[in-house]
Amino acid sequence: MADKIHVEVIYALPDEQDLLNLEIEEGSEVQQVILESGVLELYPELDLDTMKVGLFGKITTMKQKVRDKDRIEIYRPLIADPKEVRKKRAAEGKVLKKGGSGAAAEKADN
16 A cells, blocks of 8 residues: 655636645656646646646656655746846836936926
8 A cells, every 4th residue: 555645736827726735645746646636627728738837836747756745836828928028128117217207307407
């Protein structure tokens, strides 16, 4: 008889999150835990073949064996490229800095 371990599966949406606690057999892989957790039934839009997963914030594979007290995180696809968002934010910041604020210019004149 295999020993049992405790793991968590978490999936978060912008307005809700589910944290599922499971007791599974030692030696189980990430994919097995996700299947046993029931998260795929709760969120049918999740695709086991394409979704990204991690353990405590580090990307991992479905074949990774889990250990006692591991937290499996299911990641949503990005809706925007982080590099592009930073570029846009930086460009907007430069435009604002060049013009200065009206109050600061008025203060300098006095």
